[in-house]
Structures are given as C-alpha cells and as structure tokens.
Amino acid sequence: MAEKVALSEDRARYLDGLVRRGRTAAAVFTQYTQADVDRIVKAMVLAGLAKAQYLAHLAIEETRLGVLEDKTIKNMVATEFVYDYVRDKPSVGVIREFPERGLTEVAEPIGLLFSVTPITNPTSTVLFKCIMAIKTRNAVIFGPHPKAWRCSLAAMRIMYEAAVEHGAPEGVFSCVEEPTIADNVYLMHHKDIRLIDATGGPGAVNAAYSSGKPALGVGAGNTPVYLEKTARLDMAVVDIITSKTFDNGTICASEQTVVIDDEIYDAVLRKFAELGAHICNAKETVVLGQMVIDPETGSMRPMAVGQKATDIARACGLKVKPETKLLIAPIEGVGRQHPLSVEKLFPVLAVYRAKSVDEALRVCVDVNHAGGLGHTAVIFSRNDAIIGKFSELMNAGRVIVNSPGSIGALGGVYNDMVPTFSFGCGTGGGNSTTDNVNLYHYLNIKRVARRTQAHMWFRVPNQIYFNFNAVENLRHMPSRSTVIVTNPHLEQMGHVDLVRRSLAPQTPVRVLAIPDAEPELAVILEGVQALRLQQADQIIALGGGSVIDAAKIMKLKYGSPDADLMELAAPFLDVRKRVMRYPVPNGQLVRLIAVATTSGTGSEVTPFAVMIDKARGRKITLADYSLTPDVAIVDPQFVMSMPKGLTADTGIDCLTHALEAGVSIYASPYTDSNAMQAIRMVFKYLPIAYEQPRDEEARSMMHNAACIAALAFSNASVGVNHALAHAFGAKFGVGHGRANALMLPHVLAYNASVPTKFMPSPNQRAYVAHKKYAMVADLLGLGGDTVAEKVKNLVAATERLLDRLEIPRSIAELGIPEAEFERAIPDLAKIAFDDPSWRSNPRMPMVGELVELLWSAYRGRGAGISERVAEKEWSCV
C-alpha cells in the first residue's frame, strides 16, 4: 500500500485545481459526438506529427536517454500508427452491434484519468495517451517522470492546443509540473480521479494498484528470445539488433537474453559480430555485469539506461570498435549469479548456448520468471510445434514470432497487434490486462441486451402409423435381422405373432421377452448382448412404456457401447445447454419401431426412457431426442383388451401430459395444437373406452390421444403434477397414472392462481396458465363468463371425469394413514423439488407449496381448490 506523503497546502491546492479543471472538462466532454471527437483527434495527430522531431529533441535534451532518430520514429508511431488504428473505430455511443444476438455495446467515457508516464518514452507515451483520451472523451492529468516532465509537458501542450482549437473542452489535459512522488500519491488517491493509467517502473505501477482506484498498470519486462535452429538466421540477427538498439534499448519489450541452439550458436555470434556487435569474452562479461547491474538490487544501474553501446563500453573500460552497436555477453545461467540475465534497457544483450530444445525452453522460462512475467517473449523459428510450445510456456502478454521484440510489441508495424505505448502484463506482472492498452481500456463499455427468444423445436419420430391394422406397415420396413422386445404377457396374448406376421417375409426374428416392469440395468445389458448376437438392424418394441423405454436404452447402448448411462442421466435445466451430450452412434445402426400396447405414456414418440439400477438402488431417467423411436405404430387392436383400471389410469396420464404441456413455459403453437386436441379427445372418449372397452372408436381415439399428447409433452415437457406424482407414487407404490390423477385438480388450481414465484422464461411474454385453462374450458364447452369461472369449470369437469372413472379422489382413500403420510411429506416435497419435471411448469413451486399440494391431494375433493381459483381473479380479463 502506497503511503500518503505530506504535501504543502499550496501544492495540494495546485493539484486540486488541476483535478477541478479536468473534472469539469470530462463532464462537458460527455456531450460530444463522434464527429466532434474524430475532428479533434485528427487535428491532434497532425500537430503531433509535425512536432515529432522537435519533441524527440526535447526528450533527449532533458533525459539524456535514447536516440534522436528513434525517438522521432516513436513519436510518429504514437501519432500516425495509432491514428490509423483508431480513425474508423466508433468510440461514442453505439460502438458495436450484434443484431443476431440482440446485443449492443455503448461507450461511456470514464471521466478524469491520472496518467503516469515514463522517462524512457516520455513524449511518445504522452502523445499516445492524449489521442486515446480524446477519442474516448476523457480528460487526463499527466504525472510525468520527474526527470522527463518538461518534454512531457511540451508534448501535452502540443496536443492540448490542437485539441482545444478544434473544440475540445478547456482543461481536458493538464500536466503536473515539477512532479514528485508525493504528487502522484496525492492524485492517485484523489476522489475525483476515476482511473489511473500508470506506464512506468514497478514503483509507479504498484502505487497505482495500491491506491484502491481502478488502474491500468503496465511496467517492467525481461524479454527472453529463443533463436531456434530452423530460424532464418540473417533475418533474426538483423531483427534483434534493430530492436535491441532501437532508442538504445529503452523499450521494455526489447530483447534481453537470446537463447541460441548449440548447432547455430557460433554462426549466430559471427553474424552479430559482422553486423556491428561486440562479443564480450568471459572477463569482459564479468566486468560489464558488475558495472551495469547493481549487485545490491540486482537491477540495472540508471547510468546505463538508454546509453549507446560505445559509451557503456567506455564506462566499463572495454575496448570496442567505434562502430559497435551492441554488446553481447555470453552467460551460463539465469539469476543473481548471472547479473546480465535481468532486464537491461540499454544495448547490452545476454546470450546463452543451449544444448537442446528442452534446455533452451527451460532457460527462456527462467528469464521470463526473472522479472519478465506477463510482458513479452520472442521466438525465431520455422518449427510450428516449437513455436506452439514456446507460446504455451511463456507467461507473456505478447509472444512475438520472427520479428523484433520492441517494435513488434508496439503493434501495427511487424504484425497486426494493436499499436500501443503501454503493454499490459497480466496478473504475472501485477496488471489487470495482458492487452496492448488501447482505446477500449479507456471506456466503460455498456452492454445493452435485448430480450431474445430461445430457439424452439418440434421434434417427432420420422413416421407415425395409426388406426386399426397400422401394424401391417411393418411389411415395408426391410430388415436383415429383427429383435422384438416385449413382455411374456403380450407374447401369450398373441400380439407378438401378430407383429411377426406383419413383417416382410423371411425377416429373421428373435423375440426378447423382458419382465413387465420398469426395466433394470441388467435386463437392458442382456438385451444389448442379444442385439449384438443377432447383429440386429431393427428393434421392434412391443409393449407399454416399460418395454419401449427398455428398447430405447438398448438401442442407445447397442449403437454406443461406451455410453455411460449414469452420466447421461445427469440433471439439466435446459436441454440445449445440458452438460452431458448424448453420443452419436459409432456402432451398429439400428431402426427402432415402437408398437404401443397401452394408451397413456406415449413412449412410442417420446425422447424419454426410465430404468432402474437395482445395484445402486436408483431410478435413472434418460432424456434426449436421440432416444425417440424412428417409427411409431399406434394400432388400437393392441389395446382393445386393456383392463378397465389400466384404461382409466393411462387415460388420465395422457390427460395430464396434455394439460401440463399446454401451460408449460416451453409450450408453442405446435405443441398447443396437439395438447388441445388430446384434451378434447380424452374428455370425449376416455369415459366411453372405460365404460365400453370394446368400443373401437373410443379405443382408437384414446390410443391416438395418448400419442398426440405425447407429441406435445415431448416438446413442451410436463410440470409440477408429474414431479409430485413421481415422488408420491414411488414412495407409496401407486401407479404413475393414478398418482397423476390424485394430484391433477389441485395442480390445475395451483397453476391458475397468482404465482409466488414466476418461472424465468424468455419465450413467455406474460403469465398465461389461467388463460390457457380457460381456453381448454371453452374448447370443451364448459361455459363460464370470466377466466376464473372457466378455470373453475375445468377443475370441476376434471373432477367429474375422475369420478366417472372411479378413481379414488384422495390419497387418504388409498388407505395410507395420515400419520405415515405426514412423516413422509418433508421428503416427498424435497424429492419432488429435485424432479426435473417441474422445470417447465409455468410457476416455480416453492417447497412449502409442494407440501401444501400434497396435503390437498391427501384430503382430496376440492380441498384448497376453490380458494385458489377464487384468488385468481387477479388478471382474468
């Protein structure tokens, strides 16, 4: 944490004045348009370009660092290249739009920035930051390096005058004159400074981050270079010399230690020497290290920073040719024992001879970690694998490939990186970004997110055959080997023979009779084995939900033997975003034909399958459209002999599917049409099928209704009724259809009342469950003038239907003692809440509400219903 340093009152007043002006300018600036900003930026850039050499002179004169020509180039890059990057980029108002995603990005200025600038690149950094600030409608107070404040101030003034002349707010830039560390600390903590942008040494960067303000702090590096044997050596050597001698090595991205493969080491050093480098011998290396690196701190001495190679050599007592550009010092390791392995912002370059790629990479990692984390790394190579490995290993915001480090890192010259004078070093360097700092870091970018509609679907089997004798369509489905999965009871009833007779002649068939219960894992695996033995290309699932579900899972395991059923059963909230993806079959392709022998589950067209894992004592529900049978056969001749009780229970299951799909948050016009039709058919034909089991029309219509309702809930899912029925049915051994029936009137009333919690649902524009129920009432001709009346009538009609089917109307009537039920209720509510079925329910059930619903169902016959329906006058019309 930076300590606050006492300031004189006058000094504080002076700094407060700068802040006040800047703050006002920033506020005024918010009114400017993109055109205003772009006009001002262009004028500033032209002014900066015109004064590039003048400012370079000033910088050299004041700092005594660097090279005039190079500083001039830097000033030109900071204006022209930066302008080239920002000129066409929107920075006011809407800056980016993604219409297909409903997203718009809107730029918001930050306000007043305090910007610390370095001694090494004083004028170019100020030019760059001024352009960024105006482009983004921010005001800046510059805190220049104390030994570079005059040239920094001059650069700022050139920018400021051009800016104000072209309409920028007065006071938009200011610069602390005769700055001190105390000034920086004061401003970094000033309440009206919105962002600190610190480019400089670790001290300034740490102080910025310690201030508690948002900060961009970018600082020191120690660039490793790997010169790998496949590199173009001539290019590499020229690039390294160009970069390391640029402005006498003052750019912090410049090369510090070059690690050279053994095979090319001597040739590389010869080339360096030919082009004006002095290769130090061992003794010279030691002397150089002692002179330019402070042994106490292990850091470079200021006397060497930004100086010419010949001047450094002279200071160290080394004899070098007058044209020497660069001093090259061979080192044998990295760390305090090898002083030249650290950052050297002057034309002294360490080199290391590596015996192998591994050794070279290891030394580069060492250099990277010796003060260069997050900054820059360079590689010269034509081996993509080694470039890739190097990029993985380096903790660097910039990995520069086959080009000079310093100029490469600046961006826009040797590569397509964003031009900058501020290198983000990521968390490795204690920074908040690894980016080349640019205009987007000077903006608060607001995301305007418009409501989108989730993609919906309506997925059904490829073919559905229905009506009497629909099974004969099997004849047109050729197969080399068919396995009929069924249960012994259906086999005895002759249904299997009927199917056999309907197959194409000479179709090889094997019958696999499995127990008539929810399938167990062991049964499934035996079935898969049978499919393999038969090399089946067709499975015919002949039965109710259990048999068809078993066949679906067999098909899955047959096509994808490695599929882990437990993993695939992982819970999910949205099928499109689920963690576990179902496998694409990599084994035998097989057609699954489902022939339904009950009129309720609709499993012949659904993407769901339930099985039991006895070993683990759990029920596994699988859900994926890949489970949907390829062909469904809805032939009523298979249900003509269904017992009365089963007819009633499965019929109510079908009704529950349709009613829940109808009000589901995934309901769509596609599912609604099916749901409504199924409801209409159930109310009309279920009592007839129950009371006159041989009535062919009623049986046929109920068989179709079950399938049609399943088409709806396969795509819209079910709701809280199913969640409760699953929990309660499993606990007390009550069949699924009957458990649904016991809950149904209560859930209708519940969904029709004002939700305690709405379900988040982008596809629903209002809560419509009660209106949907009213629509059902209209469809059934139940009467009623208001939505509330219609809902009441629907609930009453449902109760009448249940009575007519002789279904017990309360859980108590099943003989379950109240005390036992009371004990079970907390667990039942929790289990129901864990059940995925309710996730598509129109209202989100609270656990307490589930308890209430269970009690209502226990007591039965209207308990709690009338109150709920009465409540729902809330938005009836």
Added chain:
Amino acid sequence: MVVRMTTNSVRIEDAVQKINGGEQEVMLDFSAVARIDGHVIRALEELAGLAEERSVKVVLHSVNVDIYRVLKQLKLTERFTF
C-alpha cells in the same frame, strides 16, 4: 461576468442581477441550449453560491438530459431546482 456558451439563450448574468435585486426565485430557461461548456459551468457554480448565500431558489427550466447529466456529474443538480 462573461458567459460564453456553445448555444446559449440563457443569460446567467441577468439571473445574478435579479438575485442582487432581491428576487426570491429566479428561473433560467435552457430550452434553446443544446450543450454547455466549462465557462457556463463555472458561471452556474457561482450563481449557485450566490443563491445559497441569499436563500434564493434558482430554477433551471427545460434542461436537456445531456446537460442534466453533466450537471449531475459535477454535483450541481442538488444546488438547483428543475
């Protein structure tokens, strides 16, 4: 006081005179002002100071929302009535 504005029909100096003349409520019409600059802000700051000293209510009328946000950022909205 010289008031220089980008688009200005507001006469802040008139408001100052009215306050000095003893009026208890002064209204400034911003309906023709599209944008304000630093000079207007300084003038408004001074006007606010004077009004507070004399307990005079100053109403800024028809201030567009961009200008309102500038005043908000500078904490000037709490010193005027809108």
